[in-house]
Amino acid sequence: MKLSKSFVPTLKEVPTDAVIPSHILMLRAGMVRMLSAGIYSFLPLGYKVIKRISDIIREEMDAIGGQEFHLPALNPIEIWEQTNRVEAFGDTMFHIKNRDYVLAPTHEEIMTYHAKGVLKSYKELPQIWYQIQTKFRNEPRPRSGVIRGRQFLMKDAYSFDTSFENLDKSYELHDKAYRAIFDRCGINYFVVGASSGAMGGSKSEEFMVKSDAGEDTVAFCESCKYAANVEVATSVVNSVARIDDSKELFEVSTPNIKSIDELCGFLNINENQTAKSRIYIHDEKPVLVLMSGNDEVNETKLESVLGGNVRPGHPEELKDITGADAGSIGPIGFKHRIIADLRLKDGNNLYSGANKNDFHIGGIDMKRDVPNVEYFDLRTIQSGETCTKCGEKLEVFKAIELGHIFKLGTKYSEGLGANFLDENGKENPIVMGSYGIGVERVLACYLEQNHDDNGIVWDKSLAPFQIHLMGLNMKKDSVVEASEKLYKDLQAEGYEVLFDDRSTVQAGFKFNEADLLGMPVHIIVGDKKLAENKVEIKIRKTGERMDVSLDELSSKLKELLA
RNA sequence: CGGGGCGUAGCGUAGUCCGGUUAGCGCGCCUGCUUUGGGAGCAGGAGGUCGCAGGUUCGAAUCCUGCCGCCCCGACCA
Numbered sequence: 001m002k003l004s005k006s007f008v009p010t011l012k013e014v015p016t017d018a019v020i021p022s023h024i025l026m027l028r029a030g031m032v033r034m035l036s037a038g039i040y041s042f043l044p045l046g047y048k049v050i051k052r053i054s055d056i057i058r059e060e061m062d063a064i065g066g067q068e069f070h071l072p073a074l075n076p077i078e079i080w081e082q083t084n085r086v087e088a089f090g091d092t093m094f095h096i097k098n099r100d101y102v103l104a105p106t107h108e109e110i111m112t113y114h115a116k117g118v119l120k121s122y123k124e125l126p127q128i129w130y131q132i133q134t135k136f137r138n139e140p141r142p143r144s145g146v147i148r149g150r151q152f153l154m155k156d157a158y159s160f161d162t163s164f165e166n167l168d169k170s171y172e173l174h175d176k177a178y179r180a181i182f183d184r185c186g187i188n189y190f191v192v193g194a195s196s197g198a199m200g201g202s203k204s205e206e207f208m209v210k211s212d213a214g215e216d217t218v219a220f221c222e223s224c225k226y227a228a229n230v231e232v233a234t235s236v237v238n239s240v241a242r243i244d245d246s247k248e249l250f251e252v253s254t255p256n257i258k259s260i261d262e263l264c265g266f267l268n269i270n271e272n273q274t275a276k277s278r279i280y281i282h283d284e285k286p287v288l289v290l291m292s293g294n295d296e297v298n299e300t301k302l303e304s305v306l307g308g309n310v311r312p313g314h315p316e317e318l319k320d321i322t323g324a325d326a327g328s329i330g331p332i333g334f335k336h337r338i339i340a341d342l343r344l345k346d347g348n349n350l351y352s353g354a355n356k357n358d359f360h361i362g363g364i365d366m367k368r369d370v371p372n373v374e375y376f377d378l379r380t381i382q383s384g385e386t387c388t389k390c391g392e393k394l395e396v397f398k399a400i401e402l403g404h405i406f407k408l409g410t411k412y413s414e415g416l417g418a419n420f421l422d423e424n425g426k427e428n429p430i431v432m433g434s435y436g437i438g439v440e441r442v443l444a445c446y447l448e449q450n451h452d453d454n455g456i457v458w459d460k461s462l463a464p465f466q467i468h469l470m471g472l473n474m475k476k477d478s479v480v481e482a483s484e485k486l487y488k489d490l491q492a493e494g495y496e497v498l499f500d501d502r503s504t505v506q507a508g509f510k511f512n513e514a515d516l517l518g519m520p521v522h523i524i525v526g527d528k529k530l531a532e533n534k535v536e537i538k539i540r541k542t543g544e545r546m547d548v549s550l551d552e553l554s555s556k557l558k559e560l561l562a
Numbered sequence: 563c564g565g566g567g568c569g570u571a572g573c574g575u576a577g578u579c580c581g582g583u584u585a586g587c588g589c590g591c592c593u594g595c596u597u598u599g600g601g602a603g604c605a606g607g608a609g610g611u612c613g614c615a616g617g618u619u620c621g622a623a624u625c626c627u628g629c630c631g632c633c634c635c636g637a638c639c640a
Binding site: 009011012013014015016017018019034036037085088089091092105106108137139140141143148215216401404434472473474475476505506507508509510511512513515524526527528529536 | 563568572573574575588589590597598599600601602631632633634636637638639640
């Protein structure tokens, strides 16, 4: 592709709306342009990379027996009503105004619809069906460029099996395929066991990339590769020590003391001598949750302990329930259910709120004074805590979810009546799995991980072009002649070449733009070296440069781009 | 949906508090000449409903009201 005739609108300056590196680079390298919040047009260079990623996905999906579909984005709303997902998605689903259609946010229903009545016999299973298409979700807040958009490209696959045992096999196939895909894309990722949530599946794994732009928070152990969403992550934590001499309860005046830090400062005590109280509402009834010191309540853990949704009590409610405002609430005299984090188990000589504003109570003995308390793991773990698997330090950080594989079970086959006949002629719902990859996210994550101050650093697997050929002074006939010939020859050898043949820009401009666009190998044709029958090669990733004679160029490139 | 910020030429911005020339600057773009190995120089030029709609005023980018859009934090995230 000749740059003089191409639409690659690069930017020298950073657009103000872009914050994270991948977004900035996609805009600066002329790969995408925004149409509206969370809605992006892919320009030729960006779309070329999207096609590379899609091709890798396609190859690996086909390798496990996947069959590619092309499905409608416009769906009759009735199908979605059969699985109650119009309600489940709520405002996240786009609705068409002048006909009863919705824009598909995913395709479980549609794939199952096609399986229904067609996959009738156990002899026809298993099947793996997939598609790589645009999905639509009315995200309340699109962000981070292409990472969270209102429309986005997704590869989603669905497996159809006769049993949960066979589903395990399909699941394993996808697990392998996903690792192959992300490896080939050059992504540095890790796999997190996730809770399967409301989808009713038994197992689920997320493929994640560490990034401050991520929306998930995960705990990761570098040493043993333990990884878990912080919502469910555990760590080795010592419980507060029990002291031999258990004091009596006593009340202390603590004017204007609200936080644990203030309390510790005021009384000159340690954080682990305190028990923080949080009031949650569950089933319309208050529950007092006691945490040690500044430990944060993990609401996901709390919900799984209590069963069902919880919400923090409103400030107005707190006074009604406890007689005090937040900051002075405690277990002594509290009339409703009390649960506490495991760290507090059987602790004594603790300080907590007195359920009276500006007072705290000391000398609390959990065994003696809070006899009905129940203990659970309720804390949100923190970076630096000890891994329960190997004893090394855990790291907690933000991550982007690139892919998700999970075992759906029969929710959709039952909802839509997709059944098959087994060996005994008995009708059973098809057992399904669901497997997604955010295609643009692969691109964004790659860029997050592969750039330097000058721009993108493409690996040959995703690079839009393998070679960036530059004719430095295109007003000199020798340079024009030599670079044009190279352009043709290299293409004839099977390389994809971006040729900066512009006569209007200077050498320095071409170098900087080449660094921004980031093709793996740059070939620089200048008149001085050409006089010696040589050109210069630059490796983008290392910055290494070498002079190569035209005779040896072909073999050198084979070596570099093998 | 809550909190914060922003909206002036393709991009980046000054001017807005305190209303008053023809809305300024850098990059980019067009023409010409020069230059040609790390984002060139000189000269000339094009390009603006100052987000939109009302209002106040002799006069509004600037003040007031409403709306729209974008970014960040939070809520949300099958």
